[in-house]
Amino acid sequence: MSIDIKNICYTYMRGTPFEKKALDDVSVSIDKGEIVAVIGHTGSGKSTLVQHLNGLLRPDAGQVAVDGISLAGKDAAAKKARQLVGMVFQYPEHQIFAETVYEDIAFGPRNRGFEPEEVDKQVREAMAFVGLDFETFARRSPFRLSGGQMRRVAIAGVVAMNPDYLVLDEPSAGLDPRSRNAVFKEIMALHKSRGIAIVLVTHSMEEAVKYAKRMLVINQGRILFDGNPADIFKNHQQKLVEVGMDEPQVFKLAALLRKQGMELPQGITDDVTLLQMIKKAKGWR
Amino acid sequence: MISVKELKHIYTDADGHEVSALNGINLDIPAGEFIAIIGANGGGKSTLARHLNALLLPTSGKCIVDGLDTAEEKNLWDIRQHVGMVFQNPDNQIVAAIVEEDVAFGPENVGVPGPEIKGRVDRALAAVGMSEYAKHAPHLLSGGQKQRIAIAGVLALEPRVIVLDEPTAMLDPQGRKEIVRTVKQLNKEKGITIVYITHYMTEALEADRVVVMEKGNIRFSGTPHEVFSRVDELEKAGLEAPLAAKIASELRKSGIKLPKEIITDEELAEVLCR
Numbered sequence: 001m002s003i004d005i006k007n008i009c010y011t012y013m014r015g016t017p018f019e020k021k022a023l024d025d026v027s028v029s030i031d032k033g034e035i036v037a038v039i040g041h042t043g044s045g046k047s048t049l050v051q052h053l054n055g056l057l058r059p060d061a062g063q064v065a066v067d068g069i070s071l072a073g074k075d076a077a078a079k080k081a082r083q084l085v086g087m088v089f090q091y092p093e094h095q096i097f098a099e100t101v102y103e104d105i106a107f108g109p110r111n112r113g114f115e116p117e118e119v120d121k122q123v124r125e126a127m128a129f130v131g132l133d134f135e136t137f138a139r140r141s142p143f144r145l146s147g148g149q150m151r152r153v154a155i156a157g158v159v160a161m162n163p164d165y166l167v168l169d170e171p172s173a174g175l176d177p178r179s180r181n182a183v184f185k186e187i188m189a190l191h192k193s194r195g196i197a198i199v200l201v202t203h204s205m206e207e208a209v210k211y212a213k214r215m216l217v218i219n220q221g222r223i224l225f226d227g228n229p230a231d232i233f234k235n236h237q238q239k240l241v242e243v244g245m246d247e248p249q250v251f252k253l254a255a256l257l258r259k260q261g262m263e264l265p266q267g268i269t270d271d272v273t274l275l276q277m278i279k280k281a282k283g284w285r
Numbered sequence: 286m287i288s289v290k291e292l293k294h295i296y297t298d299a300d301g302h303e304v305s306a307l308n309g310i311n312l313d314i315p316a317g318e319f320i321a322i323i324g325a326n327g328g329g330k331s332t333l334a335r336h337l338n339a340l341l342l343p344t345s346g347k348c349i350v351d352g353l354d355t356a357e358e359k360n361l362w363d364i365r366q367h368v369g370m371v372f373q374n375p376d377n378q379i380v381a382a383i384v385e386e387d388v389a390f391g392p393e394n395v396g397v398p399g400p401e402i403k404g405r406v407d408r409a410l411a412a413v414g415m416s417e418y419a420k421h422a423p424h425l426l427s428g429g430q431k432q433r434i435a436i437a438g439v440l441a442l443e444p445r446v447i448v449l450d451e452p453t454a455m456l457d458p459q460g461r462k463e464i465v466r467t468v469k470q471l472n473k474e475k476g477i478t479i480v481y482i483t484h485y486m487t488e489a490l491e492a493d494r495v496v497v498m499e500k501g502n503i504r505f506s507g508t509p510h511e512v513f514s515r516v517d518e519l520e521k522a523g524l525e526a527p528l529a530a531k532i533a534s535e536l537r538k539s540g541i542k543l544p545k546e547i548i549t550d551e552e553l554a555e556v557l558c559r
Contacts (some may be wrong), residue, residue, distance in 0.1 A: 018425065041457045042428035090455070091374075144298060146327045174373060174454040176325040176484050179522035203457045244459035249487075249528045253550045260558035271528060275535050277559065284541055 001032035006063030037208035039246030040218035054085035086163030126160035148179035162165030291346035321489035324498035325523030338368035369439030375431035429460025
């Protein structure tokens, strides 16, 4: 089971003076169960790429297939394949529209043609997943919730469609650190319990290295790097800065400590390990 | 420059309940200061920011800007010209199809004479490093560039204060650096007072003073060193200290003696690698 992208090209405003080639012969496969971070500067083509994953954009050339079914078709099979891929856009709370939290989350599964009992089950499960108590929140207006809560409602709406692949475009933008951690805790739980593939578009190098096993670096409409985030950050630091990216804070601090003479092993990717290694290097217990 | 006294902001939500967003804030911001406001979502940061240029008015207490009380309607135009605002999403702040027209929109609107507008636009674009893009279409620029255009639009009104409400939330790392650099420069070179709201602690490190807000109150404030070395208190307020401060705090907890107020990588490396 996978999403397979083969040689796709996409140009915005073709035939106008503003014509811009956003994707240039991109091929990539994402397997079910993977967590893939997608990074790249604004305008690199990363959002354009992920919008091909559920057929929202159609490539000018090349193919996109979900579980072997081409998204190009207009038949029922292609429609079903597109629905396997859930998409949470930037600031998803701006897409909330219904009068109650329940109705907002139920919109997707109903649209997918689920039976009423199934819709109810999906809504309840989705709310539990994102940490919204059913009794407290189901009948409330989503517009009276806090920013973090609204974002959870929006994510629940996509989760309730029971997708096999979930694309999240900067799910933590504008959230404080605590809410950021909470949203990611839920996303990771979803990944674990349902085996959903997660495609995470992010501007945060920390998130990429913390949550993803694989990272795509997009630049000028092409995939510049595809591999383990820690390896990419370690091996291509210079190039990443050139394309407007950065290093995670942990890498920066570890590199500085090494440069000043501390003996630290390579490949430290989180705070806790760095702390342990500092203690070890200094002979502290 | 700005004096906030016992400022309360109470609003009625759609259910008819009274909600207190600010519970008696006291804050003085001298001219030329670069102040960062941090705090969890819903803590009152944006509400406070909107009081500074009279987008919101106090339920009780006062907000005085350059000697002008925001509650007095006759002061409104003056205050709005003194205090420029920049928001999160650059796409929502750009109105024209050409960069220089977008920047000219503000001064045109307040009746600046034509010949002077050109000079103001040129100076504003130069100040944010975007002069070469004057004839470009804003929607084709990067996020950081668009946000700098939004800042130029505010600058063209020649404000004494600029309030930026999470200006980097939607930007990539490069764009974030561009904005912080630009803001710092405006502060240092032009003496513009900066009120900078952010969720990025590394950005708040650049300020002269950091204010931590929670649940409509100011919890604590001080220099970046004073604030960011209070690792546990920050966490309680839903925030995260910079990595070096966290590591230093953990080391202290396991009995290692380290000097107070380590918040940057360089400071930590200095004491650990001596």
